[in-house]
Amino acid sequence: MTNFTFSAISELQPNLWWLSIPFIIVLFLALRAVNQSIKNSVFKSLTNPVFLSISIIALLLVNLNLPYTQFASHSKLLSWLLEPAIVALALPLYQQFTHVRKNLLLIVATCSLGIVNATVVAFLLSILFNAPAQLSASVAALSVTTPISLIVTDSLGGISSLAAALVIFIGLLGALFGFMLFKLINIFNHESQGVAMGTACHAIGTAAAIAEHPKVGAYSSVAMALSALLTAIIVPLLYPFLVNILL
Amino acid sequence: MKYLLSSAIILLCLACAKLIMHFIGGSFPAPLLAMVILLVLLLSGIVKEQHVKPCASPILNIMPIFFIPAGVGFIEHLGLIKSHWAFLASVMVLVPITTLLLVSSVIAYFKGRENND
Numbered sequence: 165m166t167n168f169t170f171s172a173i174s175e176l177q178p179n180l181w182w183l184s185i186p187f188i189i190v191l192f193l194a195l196r197a198v199n200q201s202i203k204n205s206v207f208k209s210l211t212n213p214v215f216l217s218i219s220i221i222a223l224l225l226v227n228l229n230l231p232y233t234q235f236a237s238h239s240k241l242l243s244w245l246l247e248p249a250i251v252a253l254a255l256p257l258y259q260q261f262t263h264v265r266k267n268l269l270l271i272v273a274t275c276s277l278g279i280v281n282a283t284v285v286a287f288l289l290s291i292l293f294n295a296p297a298q299l300s301a302s303v304a305a306l307s308v309t310t311p312i313s314l315i316v317t318d319s320l321g322g323i324s325s326l327a328a329a330l331v332i333f334i335g336l337l338g339a340l341f342g343f344m345l346f347k348l349i350n351i352f353n354h355e356s357q358g359v360a361m362g363t364a365c366h367a368i369g370t371a372a373a374i375a376e377h378p379k380v381g382a383y384s385s386v387a388m389a390l391s392a393l394l395t396a397i398i399v400p401l402l403y404p405f406l407v408n409i410l411l
Numbered sequence: 412m413k414y415l416l417s418s419a420i421i422l423l424c425l426a427c428a429k430l431i432m433h434f435i436g437g438s439f440p441a442p443l444l445a446m447v448i449l450l451v452l453l454l455s456g457i458v459k460e461q462h463v464k465p466c467a468s469p470i471l472n473i474m475p476i477f478f479i480p481a482g483v484g485f486i487e488h489l490g491l492i493k494s495h496w497a498f499l500a501s502v503m504v505l506v507p508i509t510t511l512l513l514v515s516s517v518i519a520y521f522k523g524r525e526n527n528d
Binding site for chain 2: 188258281289326356392
């Protein structure tokens with residue numbers, strides 16, 4: 165009887181593919197529409213559609229006891245499209261470059277500093293906590309937008325999905341508490357605030373920066389685009405270097 | 412036609428990057444190299460913004476949908492996350508705080524703490 169039930173389920177599951185992709189698309193678009201209609205910046209950060217979509221799907225899979233591998237293979241088409249989408253990121257990068265030519269050197273230098281800091285701090289913590297190599301590679305590229313983090317973490321041998329979740333949480337924390345931190349250390353300069361938010365807290369931080377002041381938002385967008393490029397260059401070189409000299 | 416050209420440029424950059432990485436080896440992610448190639452083409456004026464825009468804009472607009480399935484993958488590692496929660500929590504708090512403090516302080520050092528623009 166049990167065998168019969170199992171085989172019946174496994175025969176049914178391949179048909180679930182049509183459910184996975186439309187479900188993800190509808191869920192995300194609906195949550196984004198809700199998010200866009202919210203004015204309050206704290207609520208806006210908390211109802212981030214990527215964060216909510218991932219949480220809802222994760223909760224569904226865990227509670228319904230559905231294997232992730234099956235979900236992943238059903239939604240493979242979406243994951244494949246991530247690669248051309250990353251290439252398309254060159255467009256906003258180019259658009260931001262033309263905005264900041266005169267301040268470029270300082271912004272590039274501070275963005276790079278921020279990225280190196282994020283990788284070094286995470287690496288030192290992984291030594292302090294005696295974390296396994298796979299986990300330490302998973303936290304090496306967190307100061308960047310999620311798709312870049314996914315792909316860099318993957319190339320370092322880390323768990324890319326864990327990095328993605330951490331990147332989203334970091335963005336949320338930054339969006340919620342970043343400006344309180346600036347007030348605490350008495351930094352009110354738009355450029356300082358914007359570049360710091362864009363470097364440390366990427367898209368979610370940038371959304372909060374735009375809500376704070378359009379100029380802060382503009383600097384944050386530039387820093388976010390630059391940190392995508394700089395992380396892609398710096399972290400794959402820096403992380404193996406840190407592993408070599410400190411482990 | 413414009414969609415065809417735009418998608419062809421993006422896919423060609425990706426294909427070139429994959430070929431380059433295949434021949435030189437190493438673990439550098441090909442899509443990132445492709446992004447750099449496209450950026451260089453745009454900055455040098457070989458490819459114009461309006462050539463890439465028709466496909467790039469809509470794909471960027473719905474980009475989060477593409478990484479949601481990958482993002483859900485953390486549920487495969489719940490055991491690992493539970494056993495190292497203190498490490499992950501401290502990374503999650505200290506990485507953004509130190510980065511925000513460092514970057515904002517360095518720029519404030521050069522540009523001042525108040526608004527001067």
